[in-house]
Amino acid sequence: MTVTYSSKVANATFFGFHRLLLKWKGSIYKLLYREFIVFATLYTAISVLYRFFLTGSQKRFFERLSLYCDKYAEQIPVTFVLGFYVTLVVNRWWNQFVNLPWPDRLMFLISSCVQGRDEYGRLLRRTLMRYVNLTSLLIFRSVSTAVYKRFPTMDHVVG
Numbered sequence: 001m002t003v004t005y006s007s008k009v010a011n012a013t014f015f016g017f018h019r020l021l022l023k024w025k026g027s028i029y030k031l032l033y034r035e036f037i038v039f040a041t042l043y044t045a046i047s048v049l050y051r052f053f054l055t056g057s058q059k060r061f062f063e064r065l066s067l068y069c070d071k072y073a074e075q076i077p078v079t080f081v082l083g084f085y086v087t088l089v090v091n092r093w094w095n096q097f098v099n100l101p102w103p104d105r106l107m108f109l110i111s112s113c114v115q116g117r118d119e120y121g122r123l124l125r126r127t128l129m130r131y132v133n134l135t136s137l138l139i140f141r142s143v144s145t146a147v148y149k150r151f152p153t154m155d156h157v158v159g
Contacts, residue, residue: 050062101132101135101136101139103129103132103133103136106129106132107129107132110125110128110129110132111125114128134157137151137157138157141157
């Protein structure tokens with residue numbers, strides 16, 4: 001479920017932005033706290049083991065092992081992985097934008113295919129466009145919280 005903080009972001013000051021980060025519902029911290037706790041625990045355990053329990057030769061072996069791992073970690077540059085990730089995110093956003101149903105495109109298609117200058121043709125085109133607008137509203141209502149707040153029930157949609 002998407003959590004929006006649009007109203008809080010719009011009213012946030014420069015020095016009050018940190019309070020937005022501390023909102024728990026939908027927060028980045030809520031998403032990553034388990035991994036952070038595991039990382040901090042393992043890092044602390046390895047640091048305590050290295051500083052207090054290893055002998056001099058074991059420390060040198062650990063340092064050589066660390067340098068060996070660091071040498072192979074540089075073969076995959078972080079900028080490449082980050083660029084790949086950003087490309088995936090932007091492509092996903094762009095595909096969502098491209099696949100939005102635009103009623104005006106369908107309106108042009110309906111107006112060119114449904115012939116007639118009489119009352120029946122006009123009413124048929126209008127009815128089809130009302131159905132198109134209804135389907136767009138139902139789609140946006142399931143995706144956007146702002147639209148859902150504007151049309152919370154089917155009675156609001158009918159009204």
